[in-house]
Amino acid sequence: MxxxxxxxAGAPTAGAPEGHxxxxxxxxxxxxxxxxxxxxxxxxxxxxxxxxxxLGPSGCGKTTTLRLIGGFEAxxxxxxxxxxxxxxxxxxxxxxxxxxxxxxxxxxxxxxxxNVGYGxxxxxxxxxxxxxxxxxxMSLMQIPDVGDRRPRELSGGQQQRVALARALVxxxxxxxxxxxxxxxxxxxxxxxxxxxxxxxxEVGVTFIYVTHDQEEAMxxxxxxxxxxxxxxxxxxxPAEIFDRPLTAFxxxxxxxxxxxxxxxxxxxxxxATVDLGPLGEIGGSTDDQLASGDRVRVSIRPTDxxxxxxxxxEAVVQDSVLVGGxxxxxxxxGDETVVAHVARGSSYEPGANVxxxxxxxxxxxxxxxxxx
Amino acid sequence: MSFSERIHxxxxxxxxxxxxxxxxxxxxxLPLAVIxxxxxxxxxxxxxxxxxxxxxxxxxAFSNSEVWSAVKASVMVAIGAxxxxxxxxxxxxxxxxxxxxPGKVVFQKFVLLPLILPGVITGVAFQxxxxxxxxxxxxxxxxxxxxxxxxxxxxxTVYARLLRVDRSPEQASLDLxxxxxxxxxHVTLPSIRTAxxxxxxxxxxxxxxxIPVTIFxxxxxxxxxxxxxxxxxxxxxxxxxxxxxxVVVLSGAMLVVVFALLSREDSR
Numbered sequence: 282m283x284x285x286x287x288x289x290a291g292a293p294t295a296g297a298p299e300g301h302x303x304x305x306x307x308x309x310x311x312x313x314x315x316x317x318x319x320x321x322x323x324x325x326x327x328x329x330x331x332x333x334x335x336l337g338p339s340g341c342g343k344t345t346t347l348r349l350i351g352g353f354e355a356x357x358x359x360x361x362x363x364x365x366x367x368x369x370x371x372x373x374x375x376x377x378x379x380x381x382x383x384x385x386x387x388x389x390x391x392x393x394x395x396n397v398g399y400g401x402x403x404x405x406x407x408x409x410x411x412x413x414x415x416x417x418x419m420s421l422m423q424i425p426d427v428g429d430r431r432p433r434e435l436s437g438g439q440q441q442r443v444a445l446a447r448a449l450v451x452x453x454x455x456x457x458x459x460x461x462x463x464x465x466x467x468x469x470x471x472x473x474x475x476x477x478x479x480x481x482x483e484v485g486v487t488f489i490y491v492t493h494d495q496e497e498a499m500x501x502x503x504x505x506x507x508x509x510x511x512x513x514x515x516x517x518x519p520a521e522i523f524d525r526p527l528t529a530f531x532x533x534x535x536x537x538x539x540x541x542x543x544x545x546x547x548x549x550x551x552x553a554t555v556d557l558g559p560l561g562e563i564g565g566s567t568d569d570q571l572a573s574g575d576r577v578r579v580s581i582r583p584t585d586x587x588x589x590x591x592x593x594x595e596a597v598v599q600d601s602v603l604v605g606g607x608x609x610x611x612x613x614x615g616d617e618t619v620v621a622h623v624a625r626g627s628s629y630e631p632g633a634n635v636x637x638x639x640x641x642x643x644x645x646x647x648x649x650x651x652x653x
Numbered sequence: 654m655s656f657s658e659r660i661h662x663x664x665x666x667x668x669x670x671x672x673x674x675x676x677x678x679x680x681x682x683l684p685l686a687v688i689x690x691x692x693x694x695x696x697x698x699x700x701x702x703x704x705x706x707x708x709x710x711x712x713x714a715f716s717n718s719e720v721w722s723a724v725k726a727s728v729m730v731a732i733g734a735x736x737x738x739x740x741x742x743x744x745x746x747x748x749x750x751x752x753x754x755p756g757k758v759v760f761q762k763f764v765l766l767p768l769i770l771p772g773v774i775t776g777v778a779f780q781x782x783x784x785x786x787x788x789x790x791x792x793x794x795x796x797x798x799x800x801x802x803x804x805x806x807x808x809x810t811v812y813a814r815l816l817r818v819d820r821s822p823e824q825a826s827l828d829l830x831x832x833x834x835x836x837x838x839h840v841t842l843p844s845i846r847t848a849x850x851x852x853x854x855x856x857x858x859x860x861x862x863x864i865p866v867t868i869f870x871x872x873x874x875x876x877x878x879x880x881x882x883x884x885x886x887x888x889x890x891x892x893x894x895x896x897x898x899x900v901v902v903l904s905g906a907m908l909v910v911v912f913a914l915l916s917r918e919d920s921r
Contacts, residue, residue: 387822
């Protein structure tokens with residue numbers, strides 16, 4: 282249901298010359314486990330030096346895609362190329378990519394330096410060069426002094442850096458990262474997001490990053506590929522994904538949003554006017570083929586809902602809770618419940634009659650029949 | 654804070670447990686204690702009252718060349734059996750853990766059969782087998798029989814470890830460009846090393862005190878258990894046997910400590 286060309290629009294890949302070999306290229310790749318199709322007919326082209334994130338809920342096929350690129354799974358169908366070379370007959374240990382695993386997968390019986398130098402040593406790099414490159418990489422990761430310790434003596438964040446150093450010291454064409462921040466606590470995760478961004482900038486290697494955390498994806502990526510049920514829902518820049526989601530699934534998965542139901546009253550080019558019943562009429566952009574009278578779903582970000590004093594029977598505040606810097610209000614209007622984010626001090630007590638005004642060019646309209 | 658305090662045991666339950674523990678230990682170790690005591694007193698037969706302390710039974714045991722050759726035979730058989738059991742058991746464990754093949758479930762069950770088969774049956778089977786092949790019975794046939802019977806012991810111990818070993822470092826090693834064979838040597842093997850050592854120790858002790866299989870497969874030589882058994886039947890050197898038994902028990906206890914230390918290293 283996704284048109285790959287329009288999916289790429291706005292991404293840094295747009296206009297990449299044909300024939301030029303991408304860092305990683307997947308062509309019609311399908312992977313099944315028995316009856317379950319993990320990845321279906323996937324096409325993906327990752328350019329050199331990009332920070333690309335595969336984003337989606339668990340079971341969407343993102344980790345399988347990463348493992349297919351790494352060579353830990355073989356596709357049932359399709360071609361995978363790295364730097365233009367077909368990888369079909371190359372096992373994991375002969376591919377020019379390295380992986381940072383979810384649980385770090387450090388060697389428990391080796392010291393940190395030995396962990397980082399493991400790949401170089403077995404590639405026959407001289408002892409002095411290995412020591413030098415390991416030292417440089419550990420400085421880059423800002424863990425220069427833990428070389429003699431065992432992995433289990435390090436904190437989660439430090440182990441993470443060791444895993445990164447161990448992979449990057451091999452100077453891979455592409456670094457694969459499988460939810461590497463999943464095991465860290467919130468604060469460390471935020472810190473590591475900036476660290477990863479810095480490291481990506483400094484080494485200039487292509488990063489393919491897998492996560493289910495949309496905030497992580499938004500913070501770090503040049504380009505986000507949203508996946509669901511083994512296929513790509515949208516492939517675009519973070520801003521584009523947020524402002525112009527292609528499907529209701531993407532709108533719902535990225536950031537908070539209200540999905541409300543309505544009927545199209547007018548359609549002009551890519552702009553639909555929708556009757557939302559008690560919530561009134563609203564205009565929004567759409568990429569779906571719609572006609573007057575169609576049932577649709579409309580995505581409205583909570584920050585775009587403005588709450589004003591209103592008359593009885595219009596909309597009623599149900600709940601109002603403080604969420605960090607703002608207040609989230611749950612407001613009932615007819616059959617729909619809408620969440621609005623408002624500044625502290627401008628909220629209403631539960632039970633208050635209010636009027637909802639939606640004012641944004643980020644409103645998106647999706648055909649109701651579309652699965653999500 | 655101790656465990657019993659945390660779950661608020663009544664004090665009587667705690668005392669009951671202590672009494673139980675004392676009785677259990679007495680039940681298990683009293684016969685051994687009796688042997689140890691009679692090995693250091695000058696009584697000719699195991700009857701009270703105890704006479705004066707002496708080291709003469711140990712002197713006699715250590716200067717008895719038959720004892721020494723039996724110990725030597727037992728050690729050689731046990732070492733040979735461990736080598737056979739480990740060489741066949743470790744690859745077997747890897748096979749069961751890593752690969753799926755037709756009949757794997759049946760293989761898994763049948764490979765454990767020697768563990769529950771009575772030693773007499775195994776012994777008779779080996780005797781018939783060697784007879785059929787016209788192999789003269791000797792320490793070599795004992796070693797082969799022990800080794801084969803102990804493959805299951807090594808296989809189960811190492812397999813149990815493999816089930817708990819984190820597989821991701823192996824993938825990391827492959828990911829870093831290291832071939833599967835070298836990955837096995839440098840990552841997999843270190844992770845099961847203690848299990849291999851522990852199962853080897855266990856196989857050693859099991860072979861060292863084995864009688865049923867030995868009886869059916871041994872030639873003119875004597876292993877230590879066979880020597881003790883035949884000496885007991887003639888009833889001649891009872892106090893000396895007490896000394897030998899005490900030494901064997903103490904050596905066994907040392908192996909148990911080593912075994913426990915190896916297992917602890919694993920669980921860290």
